Amino acid sequence: MPDSQNLLDVRGLKVHFPIEKGIIFKRVAGWVRAVDGVDFSIKKGEALGLVGESGCGKSTTAMAVAQLQTATAGQVFLEGRDLASLSAKDLRAARKDFQLVFQDPYSSLDPRQKAQDIIAEPLRIFAKNGLITMDEAAIQRESLSLMDRCGLSASFATRYPHEFSGGQRQRIGIARALALGPKLIIADEPVSALDVSIQSQILNLLKDLQKDFDLTFLFIAHDLAVIEYFCTRIAVMYLGRIVEITDAATMARNPLHPYTKALLSAVPLPDPRKERSRRRIILKGDVPSPSIEYKGCPFRERCPQAMEKCALSPPSLMQAEEGHQVSCFLYGGA
Amino acid sequence: MSEESILRVEGLVTQFSTDRGLVKAVDGISFDLHRGETLGIVGESGSGKSVTNLSILRLVQSPPGNIAAGKVLFQGQDLLQASEEEVRLLRGKNISMIFQDPLTSLNPVLKVSMQIAEAIQLHHGLGRKPAKAKAVEMMKLIGIPDAERRADDYPHQFSGGMRQRIMIAMALSCNPDILIADEPTTALDVTIQAQILELIKSLSAKDKTAVILITHDLGVVAGMCDTVCVMYAGRIVERAPVDELFYDPKHPYTRGLLDSIPSVDLSGPDRLYSIPGAPPNLIDLPDACPFAPRCSRVMEVCTKATPPETVLDTATSRSVRCWLHTKENQNA
C-alpha cells in the first residue's frame, strides 16, 4: 500500500502498444513494450529525474502517470488515490493536482491564442465546470501574476506564441502548468530544446518555483548534468524498465549498473583536459528493440560485464545498499 | 595548425529580406579551416551558425536569402563565383553536410540503404551490389539495430534519432575532404552520441578530413574540437584554440556561456549563472556592440561603436571582438 509520505506511487506500470499488420483484416502481429513494469515513488517536495536512451519509454511513462495514456497494467497513486479508478468527473477535478510541461514549447501552445489566454485557459475551464470559484476579473489578475512570476512582462500578454523566443515560450508553458496550483509537475525534457544560456534561466526559474509553490517533480531529461543539478533522486531506464534508482549524489559517486556506468562515462564534460584524459565506455552491439521479448537481461548484448546467467532470466530491481536499487546479477539475485 | 588551409571564408555576409526588414543573419564572417582540423562553432540560437554553413555550400534559399558579400575559397577556388554545376559536384564528394533537421533531407520514397548506396556509387564508382553491402556496413557502424533487415525500410519507419544516424552514414560514406555537421548528435542520447563522435574523430584522424562542428553542447566542443569560433548576432566574437577558450575566455559572452553550464560533479552552486536579457533583433542593429545591453562589463564606448576584431595571437589566429581587448585598451 502506498506510503503516506509519498506524493506519487507508481506500481508495476506497463504500457504495450500493438503492432498491427494487414490492410483489410487487421491483426496484432506483436507488441511494443514501451513501458514494461515500472515501480517508483516520489516524496513530497522531491524531484525525481528519469534518464535513459531515446525510445526507452520515458515519455510514455510520463503520459501514463498523467492519465493521458491508458496503462496496460499497473497503478498510479497520487496521495494514495488510484487515479485509474476515478470516475471521469473525479479525474477531471484531480487533474488540478498534476500538470505537464513539454519539451517543445512551440507545438504545445495553441498558435491562435494570446499568451495570457493560454495561461488563463485551465482556470477558465475549471471555473466553467464549477471546480473552482473565480470570476473573469480574478482570472485575469491571476494569469498576469503568473506571467510576472515566470519572468514574462505584462506587455507580452497580448502576443502570440510565434512572437516569442524558445525560452519565453517555455516560460508560458510553465506559467500555464502552474495556473491551477498543482502539487506534481511532470516535466518531459523541459529544457532540451533550449541553448545553454536560456536553459540556465529556465532551470533557475523551476528551482525557485519549486520552493515557492512547494512543488514535486517528475523530471525527464537526457542531459545528465541537468538532471543531477535539478533532481534529488535519479532513475535510469533501459528498454521500458528502471535498471537503477538512488539519490543524485550516490548515482554520481557510485553508479552500479553497467549501463549507468556507460551513460555517465559518455557525458561530454565541458573541460578539454578532462575530456582528453578520461576513459569512455563505448557500448558496442545493437540497440535492442522494444518489440522483442527478451529471455535474459535486455542489456546483455551490449554489456561489457555480461555473464552466462544473464542470458537465462531477466534480473529484477533489488536493494544493493541502503536506498540504492539496481537490477543486475553482478549485485546478487538468481 | 601547420596543415595547409583547405577552406577559407572571407567577409561572408548573408541577409534575408522579410516583411519587417532586412535580417543580417551573417554579418561579415572570416575563418580558415585546415586539413585534419575540427573547428567548433558555438553561439546562441539564431546567431547565424546554420546560415554560415548553408552559405558555404550555396544552399541558402533565395529569395528570401541573399549572399551579399564575401568569398568562400575551397582549394583556392571561390565557390560563390563557381557555376551551379561545379558546386553540385563538390557537394557530397568533397564537402558533405549533416543537416540540423534530418527529416527534410532524406528522400521519403526511397529505401534508406538505396540512399546511402547511391551516394557511395556516385563517389566511389562502385557497382550496385558492393555499394549496397557498404551501405549496410555503414548502418551497422552507426548503431542501427538489425541493419540487414532494416536496409529496405523507408525513412518514416525510423525514429528521429535513427534518421539522424542515417544522414551521418551518408555523409561519412563518401570520404569527403570537409564534413560540415550541424548539431549532428542533438537528438541522440549520450551513449550513441559517444559512438558517433568517435566515428567522426577516427575519420578525421585517418583521412585528414576537416570538420566543422556546430553544437550547443560545450562538452562536445571540449572533446572534439581543435579550434572554436563563438558567434553572436551574426559575427564571430571570439576565436581560440580549444584549451584557451575554456581556460582563458576573453569575450564576456563566452565567459557567460561557460558559466551557465550545470556541472555533473554536484559541486556547483545552488543557482546556475545565467546571462541576463535576450539576444538582439537582427534587423536594424545599431552601430554598437550587440552584446552591450546584456554585458556585465559594458563601457561607454560599447554602446557607441561596433568593436573591431583584435588579433591576440597571429600564430594561432586567436582573436576577439570586444572593446575590453582592443590594442588601445590593452595598453591602457
Ligand SMILES: Nc1ncnc2c1ncn2[C@@H]1O[C@H](COP(=O)(O)OP(=O)(O)OP(=O)(O)O)[C@@H](O)[C@H]1O
Ligand atoms: N503511440 C505509439 N504507438 C506505437 N509505439 C509507440 C507509441 N508511442 C511510443 N511508442 C514506442 O514506444 C517506445 C518508447 O517511446 P517513448 O516516446 O516513451 O520514448 P522516450 O524514452 O521518451 O524517448 P525520447 O528520448 O526519444 O523522447 C519507442 O519504441 C516508441 O517507438
Ligand SMILES: Nc1ncnc2c1ncn2[C@@H]1O[C@H](COP(=O)(O)OP(=O)(O)OP(=O)(O)O)[C@@H](O)[C@H]1O
Ligand atoms: N528563411 C529565413 N528568413 C528569414 N530569416 C531567416 C531565415 N533563415 C534564417 N533566418 C534568420 O537568420 C538568423 C540566423 O539563423 P541560423 O539558423 O543560422 O541560426 P543558428 O545559429 O543556426 O541557430 P540555432 O542554434 O537555433 O540552430 C536567425 O535570426 C533566423 O531567424
Ligand SMILES: [Mg+2]
Ligand atoms: Mg520522450
Ligand SMILES: [Mg+2]
Ligand atoms: Mg542552426
